[in-house]
Amino acid sequence: MEEIIQILNLTKSFGGLRAVSNVSFKLQKGEVLAIIGPNGAGKSTIFNLISGLFPSDDGIIFFNGNKINSYNPSKRCHEGIGRTFQICRPFEDLNVFENICVPAVFGGKRRKKLTDAHLQVKKIIDQIGLRGKEEFVVSQLTPAQIKKVEIGRALATDPLVLLLDEMMSGLLPHESDEIVALINKINSLGVTIIMVEHVMRVVKELATRVIVLDYGKIICEGTYEEVMANELVIEAYMGRDIL
């Protein structure tokens, strides 16, 4: 089992706010890591740092053997980092097929020809269960379908590591079951997954390891059961008894 991603002492401040503070962890290929924690704990910031949307103040990110701190977002995508966004960002001027086609052509290790990309997009549309809706534009989709497009796009980048940012938010139970099944299938194909989640049921079902973040720092790490029993974690979520 090889190490696919290692974060060392990742730190990021925005003005006076320490959003991420000395965060370190490593992942083996095929693991499913869940990052949980109260709102504002810095979880999405970690994703932004890993995918390269802004530079960190300190810390090193190793991916697949390379130090990727200096890589821009599209280069990190080519290396194999795929991500979804908490607030989905589909391209409104493109339909579902075209949306997934963008990363299919440009997101892999090498640029694909349009014809090859089309084949890949068709496969992915089947995988995410949106067959028949290829021509639909964003305004015609339900929130769950938009989430599927989000995942579909990330899949089209041929990712080695998939960063899923609050995939389950706003979904009905049967919708989130669908997505969970999809994530399971993706993971079984060898893709390592890091998920930021609030829905504990899903974390319990999918995660091999859990990290708890509070005020930008890791306060606990372990399996779901270990983490849930930890005092610090309960305090972070529930608050401390003032008495």
Added chain:
Amino acid sequence: MEYTQLIAQAVVSGLLKAGIYSLVAIGMALSLGVVKILNLAHGDFIMLAQYLSIFIFAQMGLDPLIAAPIVFIIFAIFGFGIFKGLIRFAIKTTELNQLLLTFGLSIFLQNTILMMIGADPKTIFVSYRNVSLSFLGTEFGFGRLIAFLIALIILFALFYILKNTKFGKCTRAVSQNIEGAYLIGIEAERIQMVAFGLSIAIAALGGSMLSIILSAHPTIGLEFTIKSLAIVVVAGFGNIYGVIWASAVLGILESMVSTLLPGGTGLSGGVFFLLIFVFLIMAPIIRKR
């Protein structure tokens, strides 16, 4: 020795110019910051005010500086009207369409004046226009000095309003976060209308001052739009207080280029553009450090 004399002269005339420039630029900053629209017709309102002042002087003998409050009120109302009738709808469209809309307005205003009054520059001569004052070896027009002082007074009045009155605080709220302002009960659209009217009216005051110094011409609008934009860019978007020192810097630089460089008058306008350019490029780099 003569060199320092020239520089001192340039600094003084630049500073005096800066008074008017800052009035015009504050207007731009207001419409850019509160209404979030780049008004390409901004300079044309200055041109209109200049013509109006000249008209008032020619028809009623009223000195433009005395007539300034009247011009202010007229243009404030004019500004409210333009906001209600036009700008309000532009806010909802894309930035590109906003540019085109204000550009259409600019063409409309310029050509209306061109047709009604003609292209010959119009000048008025107030009694003190050619009076020259001397200070520490530098010379400047009395008219310019008065214009500068009045501009300062207006600026400080504006800053006071923005900082201390309820209206001022609402305006700052709207410029920082319009949705938040709505949520706490501020009638943002009304504030924007007033801000826009103010932006036009203050710029119009600049036009009044100009009428005692410069001849009026239908096409000077663009120059002032760009110069006020340059000042706002250098001061930093949203930084109203910075407009004063940015106007000073740009006014002085413009004067220095004009005075010190051979054939500099042609290049002096270029100073503005060069500065915009340099600032825009440097700003993100400086921010990173």
Added chain:
Amino acid sequence: MKIFSNTFFVLIIISLCSFPFYINEYYLHNAIIIICFAVLALSWDLAARAGILSLAHAAFFGLGGYTSALLMKYFSLPVPLCFTAAGIFGSLVAVLLGFVTLRLSGLHFAIGTMAFTMLLQVLALHFKDFTGGAMGISIPMLFDGSRIPSYFLLIAVLTVLLICSTLLQRSSFYLAYTSIRTNESTAAVLGVNTNFIKISLFSLSSFFASITGAIYFSYTSSIIPYEAFSLDITVSSIVMAVFGGLFSTIGPIIGAFFLKMIEEYLRGQFTSGHMILYGLILIFAVLVMPQGILGVIKKWKKLFKS
């Protein structure tokens, strides 16, 4: 989207090629001007597809004109070489300008490009010995004043641009620039090389602006700074593209055609003040049909279908 069928295009091409022989000089001159603006509008649209709202289009128009004029004057190079060199030089300057400005946000970028244009104008005015200052440079007349070959030269340029635009719209570049325009950071995260695409489109757009400038000023046989770097040219290009319909091959051309016709009509009807109406039409168009003529056509089509 295919609004017009292929036969329609063929008919247009045939009439475009034959009519210069049947009309008088005045209309031919107008047609030449319309084609120049059509190239300007469509080339501006090319960059706009990637979200690049450049206000420097006139900068390249004038730069191309001056480059070509100066090459003719000081090096006596053959005319076609001057034109081509002007185009290439313009595209290289665009690459440099792009490197420096494309990391700026939309509004800053617009202001910066506008400042660049004005700066060029000031420079052209100032270096009198080189550029002739405000009087400009006089250029030997294109094709010795014969209009028909000038017309076909510009048609050729327009055709090349049309082919470029159509090929781009049908290729994977369409996906690249549309995604960049919609949300640049998302496109980057999905693997699109945003800087490369933006600079390439900007450079291509400026190539056409420059070469058209070279040809245009050769046609009018003189170039002066106020005309060459005038903001009016930039805004006209933008207005025509928006009026006709953005991000399409046909839209800007329709816009150029209709707006120029409207302008000529107004100029004929009203001896003075025709620009006043032009300004009003602009305002009206932006408020009532922000998607341009193509947008209106699309809406009608939808209505007819249902």
